[in-house]
Amino acid sequence: MQTTRIDAATAQPEKNAGIVVRRRWQHSLLTFLMVFGPGLIVMEADNDAGAVSTYVQAGGQYGLHLLWLLLLLLPITYFVQEMVVRLGIATGKGHAAMIYERFGKWWGRFSLIDLLVVNFLTLITEFAAIALALGAMGVAPLIAVPVAAAGLILMVLSGSYLRWERTVIVLCLLDLAWFFLAARLHPQWSAVAFNTAVPHLPPGRVTGDLVFLIIAIVGTTIAPWQLFFQQSCVAEKRLRFADLKWARLDTLIGATFTVLVAGAMMIVGDAGYRHGIAFADPAQMALALTPVAGRAVRNGILLLMVNAAVLGTTAISLASAWAYGEVRGWPHSLHKKFWEAPGFYAVYVGCVGLAAAIVLVPHMPLQLVILSVQVFAGLVLPSAIILLQLLLNDRALLGSQWVNRPWNNWLNWTIIAVLFALSLLLAAQVMLPQLFS
Amino acid sequence: MATMQNAYPAESFRVIHPLEDAPEAKRQSAGLGPIEMTLPVRVSLIVLRAYLLAMGLMLIEHVLDLAGVLHRIH
Numbered sequence: 001m002q003t004t005r006i007d008a009a010t011a012q013p014e015k016n017a018g019i020v021v022r023r024r025w026q027h028s029l030l031t032f033l034m035v036f037g038p039g040l041i042v043m044e045a046d047n048d049a050g051a052v053s054t055y056v057q058a059g060g061q062y063g064l065h066l067l068w069l070l071l072l073l074l075p076i077t078y079f080v081q082e083m084v085v086r087l088g089i090a091t092g093k094g095h096a097a098m099i100y101e102r103f104g105k106w107w108g109r110f111s112l113i114d115l116l117v118v119n120f121l122t123l124i125t126e127f128a129a130i131a132l133a134l135g136a137m138g139v140a141p142l143i144a145v146p147v148a149a150a151g152l153i154l155m156v157l158s159g160s161y162l163r164w165e166r167t168v169i170v171l172c173l174l175d176l177a178w179f180f181l182a183a184r185l186h187p188q189w190s191a192v193a194f195n196t197a198v199p200h201l202p203p204g205r206v207t208g209d210l211v212f213l214i215i216a217i218v219g220t221t222i223a224p225w226q227l228f229f230q231q232s233c234v235a236e237k238r239l240r241f242a243d244l245k246w247a248r249l250d251t252l253i254g255a256t257f258t259v260l261v262a263g264a265m266m267i268v269g270d271a272g273y274r275h276g277i278a279f280a281d282p283a284q285m286a287l288a289l290t291p292v293a294g295r296a297v298r299n300g301i302l303l304l305m306v307n308a309a310v311l312g313t314t315a316i317s318l319a320s321a322w323a324y325g326e327v328r329g330w331p332h333s334l335h336k337k338f339w340e341a342p343g344f345y346a347v348y349v350g351c352v353g354l355a356a357a358i359v360l361v362p363h364m365p366l367q368l369v370i371l372s373v374q375v376f377a378g379l380v381l382p383s384a385i386i387l388l389q390l391l392l393n394d395r396a397l398l399g400s401q402w403v404n405r406p407w408n409n410w411l412n413w414t415i416i417a418v419l420f421a422l423s424l425l426l427a428a429q430v431m432l433p434q435l436f437s
Numbered sequence: 438m439a440t441m442q443n444a445y446p447a448e449s450f451r452v453i454h455p456l457e458d459a460p461e462a463k464r465q466s467a468g469l470g471p472i473e474m475t476l477p478v479r480v481s482l483i484v485l486r487a488y489l490l491a492m493g494l495m496l497i498e499h500v501l502d503l504a505g506v507l508h509r510i511h
Contacts, residue, residue: 018453027450034454092463102472238455431499
């Protein structure tokens with residue numbers, strides 16, 4: 001296969017483009033800072049409203065006993081996303097486009113439709129969380145949800161990828177407040193260390209609920225939209241081959257940060273466990289914790305829940321808009337103004353607007369939506385990840401330099417087998433609950 | 438006063454943001470056509486289809502159960 005330079009005759013960096021530095025370490029640091037972003041965003045946006053609910057629930061039901069699972073998930077999530085980074089840098093294209101090109105229309109359409117459906121259903125849960133959290137703070141859903149939707153739409157309409165990226169990085173860093181909240185709730189740090197380092201199951205017999213929660217934690221930590229999002233993001237940012245090591249570092253930092261934040265969420269949930277507070281969602285827990293932990297902790301949990309939902313919404317909507325734009329061959333870039341990429345922005349605005357509107361419908365069956373998310377995620381994650389693994393072994397596409405090494409393949413096939421089994425188990429538990437009763 | 442001199446020529450590095458840099462040669466997929474159906478690809482896609490079929494059947498069973506159809510049959 002020929003490797004050709006895009007616009008090779010004319011494309012040159014501007015003569016004075018960039019920054020001149022004197023030291024190699026300055027060069028490395030600046031390059032990293034310029035590449036930094038997609039890895040952190042894709043990982044931290046995965047700590048969305050559903051994740052907050054899952055981790056806090058895990059802490060609330062089983063205390064600190066499942067912390068070790070997060071540590072186990074760190075390398076898994078990193079190695080899966082690393083493949084996406086490599087594919088994105090090597091081809092300069094998004095994941096949906098690559099599936100269409102290499103696996104044909106059937107797999108392309110299946111992946112795209114499944115992705116769009118699961119993403120949209122997830123968006124409904126994000127807005128439901130915003131309504132729930134701000135409702136607990138006294139803001140009516142009729143105000144909270146439209147304002148959040150308007151803010152989310154404005155975030156992308158500036159015609160600048162970098163502006164969006166910097167805004168989202170700030171939102172990601174706001175999640176540092178989870179550490180503050182966890183510390184304010186005075187966990188037993190020795191128990192935190194023990195439960196993180198030593199894998200074990202909570203005391204008592206293994207119940208269907210526990211199995212479900214473990215699968216939900218795995219499913220929450222590795223979501224299908226992440227594959228599509230990061231590859232498109234890498235292509236959007238036009239990362240170069242030389243940027244690969246920095247993009248990997250970005251992804252590793254993102255994975256580590258996300259797992260630490262998830263751990264802090266579990267520690268916050270553990271406060272409910274220790275104080276014997278039963279709760280159905282994090283907002284309820286925040287309210288019930290007020291007499292024990294104070295108003296600052298209550299408001300902190302509620303606001304961080306909103307932040308998680310906002311992060312999730314912008315990333316998931318963009319994953320849909322990028323994927324759909326790639327497949328349709330539309331202009332699909334945050335670098336473009338609204339009128340230059342109307343289809344791309346229409347998908348984003350449509351997803352956000354419609355999900356927000358549905359949440360405002362009275363008596364919306366949220367439980368059914370959550371179950372549907374789990375079922376569709378069970379369909380799309382194994383497919384997307386298998387196709388990804390096959391693409392990373394596609395020598396005709398990537399050449400010998402960018403394909404998986406044998407150790408990559410062993411590791412990734414093992415991860416895929418585990419995810420397959422867990423997805424099947426999750427779907428079986430959702431659809432055939434009598435099997436587990 | 439002695440002046441220390443660097444024995445090497447002063448180095449400098451230009452750091453260019455990816456978005457300001459010249460577009461880079463990427464691996465081209467245009468004209469490649471579908472992926473070659475090697476044994477691992479074929480087996481993977483068959484397993485994936487079987488998995489999707491199993492999930493689809495489970496979903497249908499669940500929907501029929503919720504609709505009360507299975508109950509009536511039994």
